[in-house]
Amino acid sequence: MWTAIYLRQKFPSKKILVAERGITPAGASTRNAGFACFGSPTEILSDIETMGKEKALQLLTMRFEGLRTIQKVFANGAVDFTVCKGYELLDDIQVLERLPLLNEWLYDLTGTPATFCQQDEQLPDFGFANITHLVENRFEGSLHPGKLVNALHQLAVKMGVRFLWSTEIRAVEEGNNGVKLTTVHGPNLIAERLVYCTNAFSHRLLPKVDLVPARGQVLLTEPVPGLKFTGTFHYQEGYYYFRNLNDRILLGGARNTSFQTEYTLEQFTTLPIQQALEAFLYTMIIPGQRPAITHRWAGIMAMGKEKMPVVEQLSDRSFCALRMSGMGVALAPSVGRKIAGMME
Numbered sequence: 001m002w003t004a005i006y007l008r009q010k011f012p013s014k015k016i017l018v019a020e021r022g023i024t025p026a027g028a029s030t031r032n033a034g035f036a037c038f039g040s041p042t043e044i045l046s047d048i049e050t051m052g053k054e055k056a057l058q059l060l061t062m063r064f065e066g067l068r069t070i071q072k073v074f075a076n077g078a079v080d081f082t083v084c085k086g087y088e089l090l091d092d093i094q095v096l097e098r099l100p101l102l103n104e105w106l107y108d109l110t111g112t113p114a115t116f117c118q119q120d121e122q123l124p125d126f127g128f129a130n131i132t133h134l135v136e137n138r139f140e141g142s143l144h145p146g147k148l149v150n151a152l153h154q155l156a157v158k159m160g161v162r163f164l165w166s167t168e169i170r171a172v173e174e175g176n177n178g179v180k181l182t183t184v185h186g187p188n189l190i191a192e193r194l195v196y197c198t199n200a201f202s203h204r205l206l207p208k209v210d211l212v213p214a215r216g217q218v219l220l221t222e223p224v225p226g227l228k229f230t231g232t233f234h235y236q237e238g239y240y241y242f243r244n245l246n247d248r249i250l251l252g253g254a255r256n257t258s259f260q261t262e263y264t265l266e267q268f269t270t271l272p273i274q275q276a277l278e279a280f281l282y283t284m285i286i287p288g289q290r291p292a293i294t295h296r297w298a299g300i301m302a303m304g305k306e307k308m309p310v311v312e313q314l315s316d317r318s319f320c321a322l323r324m325s326g327m328g329v330a331l332a333p334s335v336g337r338k339i340a341g342m343m344e
Contacts, residue, residue: 001025001152002336003197003321004161010340016161019181019189021168027201028328029149031267031299033218033252035241036070036081036141038063038330040088040234041095041102041116051306057105059308062334064109067141069333070148073155079148084243086140086232087119089284090133099135110139127228129287140232142243145329164189172205172318179317195339196320199328200302201265206314210304211323215262217273218252220245220295224286238326240280248294249285251277269296301326311338319343 001018008016024030038060039047047056071081090096099116106115119136126134157163171182172194181189196202200213224247232243242251254276255262261270274296282290304310307325314320321339324331 001149001156001161002332003195003339004156004336005152005159006336006340007195007343008156008159008161010343014192017189017191018156018161018163019167019169019183020163020165021198021201023166025149026267026299027199028216028299028301028324030146031218031297032145032216032329033241033243033250034080034142034145034245034329035232035243036067036143036329037086037232037234038067038139038327040086040137040238041099041135042088042090042092042236043234043238044102045095045098046237047307051308053105055306055308057109060106061109062309063327063330064139066330066333066335067139069337070143070329073333074148074151078151080144081141082143083139083141084231086137086234088116088135088137089128089131089233089235090135091131093133096133096135115139125228127286128284130284142232143329148329169205174315174317192317193343194318196314196318196322199322199324200300202302202320202322206320206322209310209320209322211302211310212263212304213265214255214301214303214326215264215266215298216252216255216301216326217262217269217277217298218250218296219269219274219277219281219293221249221251221281221291222294223247224249224289224291235280235284240277242281242285249281249291251281251285253277254280265300267298267300269298301328309335311335311342313342 004016004018103115117136119134123134168184169181170184173180179191179194227247230244234241239256240253254273257276258272302323303325304323310322312320319339321335
């Protein structure tokens with residue numbers, strides 16, 4: 001939808017159509033945990049080691065600017081956007097030793113010499129167990145994924161973008177006069193240009209793209225009386241993430257406990273991952289308490305050999321904007337703007 005909006009701005013006389021295979025966008029767009037974040041220190045440092053400093057900071061810039069775009073385009077209340085401060089739970093002092101250099105690298109982006117600040121003194125107030133260090137980031141936030149998708153849809157429709165729901169594309173054939181899209185149930189579609197924005201589900205149409213689906217699982221507790229913390233929290237390079245949803249705890253992740261089983265397009269929760277999440281919840285987040293779990297769900301992300309999104313022209317008429325690496329909320333505005341900028 002971000003891509004459609006930017007294409008409409010660039011080509012006001014063109015017909016822009018979004019073909020959505022489901023009755024709603026449900027791959028990850030409405031099934032994530034609602035984090036409006038651009039990364040935790042351990043994740044960023046890991047990205048620098050694997051991607052190199054230049055690419056890692058470029059990716060971070062895309063996330064940061066994407067979140068700013070969401071705030072600029074939509075009133076905070078429309079999508080429940082809250083800059084609530086983010087924190088990373090640490091038990092590795094070596095990461096703390098690298099914070100000054102990381103903050104130096106991020107100064108031009110965030111405009112502050114202390115993007116990440118050590119705040120160990122707040123740990124007793126939050127009530128966590130088995131955690132020795134806490135790092136704060138005042139730029140982190142949260143939002144309501146469903147409200148964001150709804151707001152994007154309303155804006156796109158207002159701008160003249162058309163939508164076809166429950167329209168799954170089975171095959172694509174590119175010719176001299178356009179692109180033919182064969183749908184599962186008909187009718188077939190003809191377009192001048194095509195952009196693949198199907199993220200983790202793209203292998204069915206683009207088998208050569210470096211992309212693997214990765215399931216993210218989440219749970220939500222019943223209200224916890226006297227909940228001690230507010231904000232968004234990360235642990236172990238973001239493989240665990242949680243936040244307060246009013247007085248409930250929304251917790252996701254644990255994919256690193258079973259990578260191979262989570263490389264899947266199956267959108268259901270599994271006992272091993274849910275048990276790992278519950279163990280983290282009951283032993284580290286709220287030790288000594290066992291609130292009931294009221295909701296569980298899963299969404300499908302897209303990963304690859306590196307985290308940089310695939311934003312490319314595939315042929316004379318086809319483009320793709322794929323592989324958000326679990327940061328689609330933050331990346332989508334920047335990626336949509338970039339892919340629209342590639343078209344003439």
